Amino acid sequence: MEFNIALIKGDGIGPEISLEAVKVLEETGKNFRHNFNIRPIDLSAELAEFSTSEMGDLIKKYLNL
Structure with missing residues (x-):
C-alpha cells in the first residue's frame, strides 16, 4: 500500500x-x-493565523490536493 503523509514539524510536539x-514508518x-x-x-x-477548521484547507493547498 502507498500512503501520502504531510509532516508538519513544530505542530505542538518537538x-x-x-x-x-x-x-517508525520506515521500518513499518x-x-x-x-x-x-x-x-x-x-x-x-x-x-x-488560522482556526482549526481552516488548517485542513491550507495543508491541502500546500500539498496540491
Missing part, C-alpha cells in the same frame, strides 16, 4: 518526536511492504 515517527514500510511518501512542510507560522 522535532525529535517527528524524526522518530518517520523512523519495510516489514509490511508499505510505501510512505512523507512530505515535510513548514506551516508553523502560517497555521497560527
Whole structure:
C-alpha cells in the first residue's frame, strides 16, 4: 500500500518526536511492504493565523490536493 503523509514539524510536539515517527514508518514500510511518501512542510507560522477548521484547507493547498 502507498500512503501520502504531510509532516508538519513544530505542530505542538518537538522535532525529535517527528524524526522518530518517520523512523517508525520506515521500518513499518519495510516489514509490511508499505510505501510512505512523507512530505515535510513548514506551516508553523502560517497555521497560527488560522482556526482549526481552516488548517485542513491550507495543508491541502500546500500539498496540491
